Amino acid sequence: MSTLRILNHAALCLVGSLLLLGCDGAEQDSTMAASPAKSSAISSAAGFCGGASTSGSWLENADFCDDFSDGTDTRWERLGGSWEVVDNEYVGTGLPDACATGSSADETLIRDLRAQNVEMRLEMRSQQRVDKGIILRSTGFGDQIALNFRADPFNDLVVQELAGCQFILFDSNTQIPHQVGQTIDVRVKLVGDQLTVWIDDRLVLDRSFPFRARPGSVGLVVIDEGVTAFDNVQVALLGDPPC
Numbered sequence: 176m177s178t179l180r181i182l183n184h185a186a187l188c189l190v191g192s193l194l195l196l197g198c199d200g201a202e203q204d205s206t207m208a209a210s211p212a213k214s215s216a217i218s219s220a221a222g223f224c225g226g227a228s229t230s231g232s233w234l235e236n237a238d239f240c241d242d243f244s245d246g247t248d249t250r251w252e253r254l255g256g257s258w259e260v261v262d263n264e265y266v267g268t269g270l271p272d273a274c275a276t277g278s279s280a281d282e283t284l285i286r287d288l289r290a291q292n293v294e295m296r297l298e299m300r301s302q303q304r305v306d307k308g309i310i311l312r313s314t315g316f317g318d319q320i321a322l323n324f325r326a327d328p329f330n331d332l333v334v335q336e337l338a339g340c341q342f343i344l345f346d347s348n349t350q351i352p353h354q355v356g357q358t359i360d361v362r363v364k365l366v367g368d369q370l371t372v373w374i375d376d377r378l379v380l381d382r383s384f385p386f387r388a389r390p391g392s393v394g395l396v397v398i399d400e401g402v403t404a405f406d407n408v409q410v411a412l413l414g415d416p417p418c
């Protein structure tokens with residue numbers, strides 16, 4: 176199978192795994208989608224945000240942080256796949272039949288946090304398969320931005336969106352060389368339509384996309400049968416960009 180075909184397959188699998196749920200709406204959690212930001216959930220992360228963590232890189236002025244040192248994911252809402260804290264990391268496992276049946280979107284979202292303009296920093300490491308991602312501006316499976324950081328042999332960043340259950344593949348030309356089993360430090364900034372991404376402190380993408388999604392939830396996603404370990408998740412809510 177050629178690289179392009181594999182890429183298309185992966186993209187279609189993501190579409191399938193997200194789209195089928197998003198369009199029938201049966202599995203969507205309307206309470207999650209409608210929840211406003213609550214300061215209580217954010218302030219409970221003050222320990223890590225204030226410098227209690229002994230690992231990870233820092234995002235200044237973070238409003239939410241989780242290093243999973245409490246051994247739980249109580250500040251996350253699991254919507255699909257299997258998610259558990261293992262050895263101080265948040266490990267997501269995609270369901271084996273997610274692509275074939277559309278039975279799960281294999282994602283987990285931060286509870287009670289919604290953002291339009293946002294900066295996020297975290298560490299991620301593929302344990303099985305190459306795909307692993309970030310969800311931004313999610314108001315349901317059928318409306319969200321998904322960034323997929325794919326390890327070798329793809330070594331690329333896939334920028335995609337589901338908008339009104341329509342899949343849009345924006346870009347897959349950004350190269351981010353790394354291996355399965357290698358931890359990468361990912362920093363993402365989304366302000367309006369401008370998306371900026373750094374990998375291990377190196378700028379890899381800085382351009383605008385015609386995103387349709389507006390304020391929504393922030394989360395993590397695994398794809399197909401992928402297994403990924405995430406850690407030191409930090410989110411800073413940004414204000415509106417200058418006019």
Ligand SMILES: [Ca+2]
Pocket residue numbers: 242243244262263264406407
């Ligand atoms: Ca940790």
